[in-house]
Amino acid sequence: MALQDQTLPLPGITPHRTESYRSDHLLVAEMVSPGSKVLDVGCGEGDLLQLLEGRGIDGRGIELSREGVNRCVAKGLAVVQGDADTDLVNYPDDAFDYVILSQTLQATRQPKTVLENLLRIGRRGIVSFPNFGFWKMRLQLLIGGHMPRTENLPATWYDTPNIHFCTIKDFVQLCDEISVKMERAVALDSFGRPLRLNLPWWVWNMFGEQGVFLLSRAGKGR
Amino acid sequence: MMNVHSRSGPAIHADERSHEVDHPSSQLALFGADQPLRLDCGVDLSPFQIAYQTYGALNADRSNAILICHALTLDQHVANVHPVTGKPGWWETMVGPGRPIDTERYFIICPNVIGGCMGSTGPASINPATGKPWGLDFPIVTIPDMVRAQAMLLDRLGIETLFCVLGGSMGGMQVLQWTAAYPERVFSALPIACSTRHSAQNIAFHELGRQAVMADPDWHQGRYAEHGTHPHRGLGVARMAAHITYLSDAALHRKFGRRMQDRELPTFSFDADFQVESYLRYQGSSFVERFDSNSYLYLTRAMDYFDIAADHNGVLAKAFRGIKTRFCVVSFTSDWLFPTSESRALVHALNASSARVSFAEIETDRGHDAFLLDVSEFFDISRAFLQSAGKARGLDG
Numbered sequence: 001m002a003l004q005d006q007t008l009p010l011p012g013i014t015p016h017r018t019e020s021y022r023s024d025h026l027l028v029a030e031m032v033s034p035g036s037k038v039l040d041v042g043c044g045e046g047d048l049l050q051l052l053e054g055r056g057i058d059g060r061g062i063e064l065s066r067e068g069v070n071r072c073v074a075k076g077l078a079v080v081q082g083d084a085d086t087d088l089v090n091y092p093d094d095a096f097d098y099v100i101l102s103q104t105l106q107a108t109r110q111p112k113t114v115l116e117n118l119l120r121i122g123r124r125g126i127v128s129f130p131n132f133g134f135w136k137m138r139l140q141l142l143i144g145g146h147m148p149r150t151e152n153l154p155a156t157w158y159d160t161p162n163i164h165f166c167t168i169k170d171f172v173q174l175c176d177e178i179s180v181k182m183e184r185a186v187a188l189d190s191f192g193r194p195l196r197l198n199l200p201w202w203v204w205n206m207f208g209e210q211g212v213f214l215l216s217r218a219g220k221g222r
Numbered sequence: 223m224m225n226v227h228s229r230s231g232p233a234i235h236a237d238e239r240s241h242e243v244d245h246p247s248s249q250l251a252l253f254g255a256d257q258p259l260r261l262d263c264g265v266d267l268s269p270f271q272i273a274y275q276t277y278g279a280l281n282a283d284r285s286n287a288i289l290i291c292h293a294l295t296l297d298q299h300v301a302n303v304h305p306v307t308g309k310p311g312w313w314e315t316m317v318g319p320g321r322p323i324d325t326e327r328y329f330i331i332c333p334n335v336i337g338g339c340m341g342s343t344g345p346a347s348i349n350p351a352t353g354k355p356w357g358l359d360f361p362i363v364t365i366p367d368m369v370r371a372q373a374m375l376l377d378r379l380g381i382e383t384l385f386c387v388l389g390g391s392m393g394g395m396q397v398l399q400w401t402a403a404y405p406e407r408v409f410s411a412l413p414i415a416c417s418t419r420h421s422a423q424n425i426a427f428h429e430l431g432r433q434a435v436m437a438d439p440d441w442h443q444g445r446y447a448e449h450g451t452h453p454h455r456g457l458g459v460a461r462m463a464a465h466i467t468y469l470s471d472a473a474l475h476r477k478f479g480r481r482m483q484d485r486e487l488p489t490f491s492f493d494a495d496f497q498v499e500s501y502l503r504y505q506g507s508s509f510v511e512r513f514d515s516n517s518y519l520y521l522t523r524a525m526d527y528f529d530i531a532a533d534h535n536g537v538l539a540k541a542f543r544g545i546k547t548r549f550c551v552v553s554f555t556s557d558w559l560f561p562t563s564e565s566r567a568l569v570h571a572l573n574a575s576s577a578r579v580s581f582a583e584i585e586t587d588r589g590h591d592a593f594l595l596d597v598s599e600f601f602d603i604s605r606a607f608l609q610s611a612g613k614a615r616g617l618d619g
Contacts (some may be wrong), residue, residue, distance in 0.1 A: 058578070066583055072600045073550065073582045076610025080551075080569050080581035170279040 006186070023192025024128045024212055025051055028100060031126055031184065031214045032057055033139060036097035039122065041084045041114075042104030046072035053077070060096075085109045086128040088117040096122040103210075105129045116178055118215075124183070125215040133167030133205040152209070168204055168211040179218035186212045238306045239339070239512055240447075243355075244348055246273035246341025247305040248298055248334070251378050259371050261335065262527075265361040269350065272375045273341025274298050274333035277317060278325040280381070286617055287381045288323060288608075290332040290373065291389030291396035294521050295461075295513055297340040298332045301325070306512045315596050322605035327617065328385065335396075336371045337363040337521050339514035345444070346514040357444035357516060365392070365528045369399045373407070384483045385615055386608060388412035390593035392521070395420075395528050398568070401549075402530050404543040410548040410611040412604060415557050417564035418538055418571070419529035424559060426593065427467055428522040431460030435515050444516050457515045458506030466503045470556040470589035474498060538571035545572075548614065549579040550607040552593070552600060559590040580607060 025048045032038055034056055040049050043061030052059040061079035062068045072079035082104070084101070085108050099122030101114070106129050108114045111176050118125040130153055131137075140148040147157040155162070168187060175182055187195045187208025195204055204211070251272045253259065258268035275298040280287060290300055290313070297304075301311040301318055317323040317330060334342035337360075345360035352359075376384070387400045387408050394416025401411045420428075435441055438456030442449045466474075478498040482488070485495065494500040534540035549572055553565035562583050572579040584600050586592045593600065 060578065066585065070582045070584070070599060070603060073580045074599075074606045076606045078548070078578045078580045080573070080579060081566075081583055082569075087570075087573075090573050092574055092576065095573075095576045127278075 008101065021047065021051055023188060024102065024210060027101070027186060027188070027194070027212050028102060028126050028128060030060060031212075032098050032100075037095075038098045038100060039091070039096045040100045040102065040116070041088070043072060043077075043079055044068050044103065046075050046077045046079060048102055049077050050075065050101070075136045084114050086181070088121060091117075091121045093120055094123060097126045098122050098124045098126055102126075102128050103130065106164050106166065108164065111164050111166075112174060112178065115174065115180065117218050119180060120146070122137075123216065125180075126213065127171075127215060128212040129166065129171065129212055130162075130210050131168045131205065131208045132165040133169060134190075134209045135206050136190070136209075149207075168208055169201065170210060171213070175213070175215065181216045182213055183216050184214035186211065223543075235612060238332045239514070240346070242306060242340050243344070243346045243514065246334070248275050250274075250341065251375050253374060257374065259288045259367065259374065261367045263362045264424035266334075267343065267361060270336065270371070271329065271341070271347075271447045272343075272371055273337070273376060274331055274334050275300060275302065276332075277301055277330040278328050279545070280329040281391060281617075284381055285383070285385060285615060286328045286612075287376075287384050288328045288386045288388065289376070289384050289400070290317070290323070290330060291368075291372075291387065291393035291400075292332060292335065293389070293391040293393045294525065295464075295509065295518070296393075297338060298334045299340070300330070300332045307508075308327070312594060314603065316601065322470055322601045322608065323388075324608075327612070328608075331376075331379070331381075333372055333375055335368045335392075335521065335524075337368070337402075337517060337524060339517035342371075343578075344514070345516035345520050346447070355447045355516075357447070360516070360520065362523060362527075363520060364524050365395045365399050366403060366533075367402060368524065369396050372396070372400075373404060376407075383407050383409055385617065386410045386412060386611060388414065388604075389416075390414035391416055391590065392525050394560075395525065398530055401547050402533075405542075405545045405547055408547045409615055410550070410607070412550045412607060413565075413568070414552045415554055415565075416558045417560050418541075420525050420527075421564070424467075426557075427464065428526055430463055431522060432519050434459040434463070435519060438605050441515065444519075452510065454507075454510040455513045456515050457510045457513065457518060458503075460518060461509040461513075462502045462506040465502060467559045468589055468591040470558065470587055472556060472587035473589050476587065477501075520592040527571050538567070539574040542572055542575040542577055545575055545577050547577065548611050549577055550603065551579060551581040552603065553581075553583045554590070554592040554597075554600075555583060555585045556587045557590040557592065 009098045029051050040061045043063050049059040049061050062082040069081045099118045105111050137148040187204040188210050190209045255267050258266035258404040287475045296312050300313045319326050329579040334340040337344045339346045349356040387397045389397050394413040435456040438453035441453035481497045483500040485499045488495050530541045531538040551565050553562040569581045582603050
């Protein structure tokens with residue numbers, strides 16, 4: 001039967017190929033301390049989870065699309081079908097060490113509520129998102145007069161799942177508003193390289209194509 | 223042909239069927255007076271027996287055992303020729319060498335449930351007190367009772383921890399009961415197309431089936447064996463109704479549409495003009511050849527009573543608190559008997575317990591029965607789940 005001939009993509013069998021992992025995934029994985037328990041919200045086809053599990057991290061995932069979920073499960077990952085906007089409420093407080101929102105925040109209906117839930121379920125949160133303040137975005141709107149489209153965000157305005165774009169500056173403001181502490185912030189340029197640390201926010205907001213933030217609950221001051 | 227209303231009734235397999243009840247073509251575990259089965263209804267069932275099949279070999283550290291829990295009208299003959307019907311095992315596509323449940327890697331056990339009619343003690347078995355079949359004197363059994371008996375079987379076999387418990391439909395209910403009652407004995411669990419409680423609609427369908435059996439004059443208040451009859455008409459109708467719930471509108475339409483059976487034009491009678499009628503009648507008549515009517519009453523009842531949350535103050539998540547078992551929950555898009563929403567409720571409860579859970583909904587138009595059919599995505603997921611759990615368990619290929 002065909003069954004016996006089937007070969008399945010399995011974790012562990014996947015060759016180690018750091019260069020093929022997304023740069024933001026590598027950065028996120030580096031922020032997670034070994035041996036911790038992680039929830040990846042909007043885990044897609046499980047690339048980040050596989051990267052994390054390869055590092056001995058207990059990873060779980062939520063994904064909206066059925067195809068994405070089934071591919072993850074077929075890779076042996078612990079992923080459930082669910083919606084960040086509606087299903088995070090089902091998780092108890094402090095269930096995870098880290099809750100990751102990788103390129104997902106801008107696709108949620110209630111980014112603020114999602115972010116609040118993130119830091120309720122997880123002791124820390126890691127959020128990465130495309131920076132709408134990136135100079136190429138600004139230029140397209142200013143000169144081209146049309147909604148920006150980039151290599152990483154190729155969808156047109158009418159079919160994009162990304163309904164809540166923000167800039168790095170906007171995100172920092174939201175974190176302040178809901179008293180979230182930023183433990184670490186990194187802006188990646190269009191080559192996926194981190195921008196220099198000592199640059200002012202406005203430079204990051206202009207030249208960072210995406211922002212990656214390690215967050216924790218406030219209380220320790222900022 | 224295939225007429226469940228024929229008066230003579232099917233006798234083809236009747237002898238084999240009644241023989242299997244007490245003398246199964248399976249391995250047999252006997253539990254004497256010193257080891258009664260404590261039933262939820264308060265009765266101690268003793269003596270009793272469990273008939274079971276095994277496939278593959280138990281490894282040295284006894285860590286590769288998989289328990290398959292069978293559905294309502296199936297039995298322990300998962301991957302061998304059925305002793306009554308002569309047909310292949312019901313899950314040969316899933317269980318075998320190189321299959322997702324690989325008999326070369328795992329030791330697979332499938333017991334017939336308590337209340338069944340293929341060798342484990344049930345209403346068709348001989349009541350030692352009377353020398354006659356139990357009939358309705360058999361105590362009501364529940365899903366937890368079935369699982370309790372299976373745990374006794376595993377004790378007998380010297381298996382402390384199961385690598386995986388898996389099953390669909392009523393089998394999935396047993397899987398969930400296993401994880402709720404014996405979490406430390408279950409390393410991983412694969413509940414398929416099931417629910418943590420039987421819905422009102424499903425209880426209603428079961429009641430329809432039971433009333434069909436009981437309305438058959440050949441039922442004789444469950445004493446048909448002594449009357450030399452079997453309520454095959456009632457059971458056949460019950461099966462026909464139930465079978466519809468295992469399929470879907472789309473699957474029936476694709477398979478049969480409004481096509482005629484061996485004729486061009488309607489006969490303007492109540493013959494089975496339509497292929498779908500002929501098919502259902504066949505399902506009914508072939509079922510009664512291999513299944514006991516009283517068993518059908520008892521097993522449907524067991525499913526009706528199933529409600530894990532009710533045993534935990536109505537809070538499902540409490541049933542799974544702190545559980546270490548790895549779960550993979552599977553549902554099918556066109557299953558309206560155990561719809562995805564039921565699986566999702568289970569997944570929410572497992573998430574609330576911080577359990578390690580995967581949940582896949584498989585797209586298919588084949589309804590509830592999809593778990594028994596050749597659905598490749600389901601096989602892929604089952605295989606991958608077992609392989610990744612095996613890695614965590616330290617089972618080597």
